[in-house]
Amino acid sequence: MTKTSKTGLFISFEGIDGSGKSTQCRRLAAALEAKGHEVVLTREPGGSAGAEEIRALVLQGDPDRWSAETEILLFTAARRDHLERTILPALAAGKVVVCDRFADSTRMYQGLSRGDLRGTVDQLHSLMIGREPDLTVLIDMDPEEGLSRALSRQGVEERFESFGADLQKQMRAGFLSLAEEFADRFRIIDGARDMDAVAADVLATAEAALAEA
Known part of the structure; x- marks a missing residue:
């Protein structure tokens, strides 16, 4: 039997x-679907026709293509459509x-990472989005290893990877700080292990959240 809840569950x-x-x-x-849940798998930027068009604008091209302020507006527009x-x-x-x-x-x-614009992001988020995930899973990883993995993909969407290791280190510290700030919804999973072990922990975390929903 397919499982649904009255309000659904939003996992990022x-x-x-x-x-x-x-x-x-x-x-x-895939694991939740196998257990009978109706699941929508999506991504950002993207996840809707309009947002996917914006994705191509922000993730491809020269690293200095957009200012941080312009990027915030583009990402917020994509997120609203999504x-x-x-x-x-x-x-x-x-x-x-x-x-x-x-x-x-x-x-x-x-x-x-591109200026002290956190307040601007939060203001736009409050005005135009007004929704946080019910559960945020943070896959934590050593910055050098993460960058090596990212660059090995050799895809077309490498604009942010091209900012280098310093950005990776800054972002890891920032995500861990966010996990403290929003401790009610963040769960940290060690991503430096075997993928099956990581997946098992992620599934257990999601099932706990579903049980509370």
Whole structure:
């Protein structure tokens, strides 16, 4: 029997580039579906037709293509479309939404790494989004190892990886700080282990959240 809840459950994944969070997103979605849950697997930026168009703008091209302020506006626009067209309808239908990145990534990559703009990110988030995940899974990883993994992918979306190891270190520290700030929804998972062990911990964390929903 397919399992749904009255309000659904919104799970986001965060972590530095190369942490393995995208793989764990997919594995969690598959595991929950196998247990009978209705799951929507999505990502940011992206997750809706309009947001995917913005994704191509912000993740490809020269590292200095956009200012931090412009990026914040682009990411917020993408997130609003994603929320309206994908996330909120799925939650209203009682489904589990598993999202690869959400607003915490913007708080880090644009709000802190490219200037002291965290306040701007939070103001726009409050005005235009107004929703946090019910559970945020932070896949924690050594910055050097994460960067090595990220660069080995050799994909077209490498704009942020090209900022280098210093950004990775700053982002890891920032995500851990966010986990303290939003301790009610963050759960930290050690991503430097075998993928199966990481997946088992992620599933246990998600099932605990579902049991409380």
